[in-house]
Amino acid sequence: METLLFLAEAHSEVESGFGLNLDIFETNLINLTLLVGILVYFGKPVLSKILTERRSKIAEQIQAVEQKQKQAEVTLAKEQKKLEEAKVIAAKIRSEATTNAQKARETILAQGEKEVQRLKEVAGKDLSSEQEKAIAQLRERVVGLALERTRSQMENVLNDDVQRKLIDSSIAKLGG
Template identity: 95%
Template sequence: MIETLLFLAEAHSEVESGFGLNLDIFETNLINLTLLVGILVYFGKPVLSKILTERRSKIAEQIQAVEQKKKQAEVTLANEQKKLEEAKVIAAKIRSEATTNAQKAREAILAQGEKEVQRLREIAGKDLSSEQEKAIAQLRARVVALALEQARSQMDNMLNDDVQRKLIDRSIAKLGG
């Protein structure tokens, strides 16, 4: 449209000086570009400045929001690092307590094991003593049984009917007179 206006303006000025077409492309483009830039500057400056101002304010708001998020992230990071340090301290304390408890449990288990070994030794000693006494009692019973059997067999050989009569008569004599 601007080109049309320019073309008409040129044609009008040439009409006054004479009618003709300006076929010089460089000259007409330069005039067109100058007019176009001038119109854009005149009409576009307020629009462009408004767009740039809005863009600048949006960018400033975004920068502010990012800086605020950065500050919040730094605070959160500091808090989390503090929590991490506290967790490390607690973990060290738990490890220390676990080591202490493990040592106490080990000592208690060793003491219990020692008591159990002592108890088993006592039981084994008692069992050994009672088995020894049983064996001695069995041997005594066997010796007595063998002695009685041998004495009986000797008595049977020694006490025949004649010897028994003599023994009875002697006993009666001592008793009765």
């Protein structure tokens, strides 16, 4: 056996290449084995504990994020519902304003017609040409008044304050 070792060493020295040193004491193979064994024996519980703690922290963080996501989804659904309700209210206010404007227009036109009839009766005493002029002027006036009153009522119904109140109430509802 010693001869083989000697030949292997001699051969490696001659070629200056790779050689095998099979001497256990010279290569510290026992010391390295003991060191690795001690590290595995004592390091395994510590490493396991560190990895377990890290795993539990990650799991807790994931659960917290999932819970926040669910809360955000619930809040989003509530706020979207409030937004839809605000849109319905706004549409209702617009339709009511349109209805009120139409009623005001009809009332003004009815009053204008009554006034035209009255003026026709009074103007019957005048000449026919003057009567036609008066009727034409009255019609223009009635149309102008109707348009002006309708416009003013529309401005009163849909003025900046009403719009601002609608927006503020919608924001308040959305805000909680």
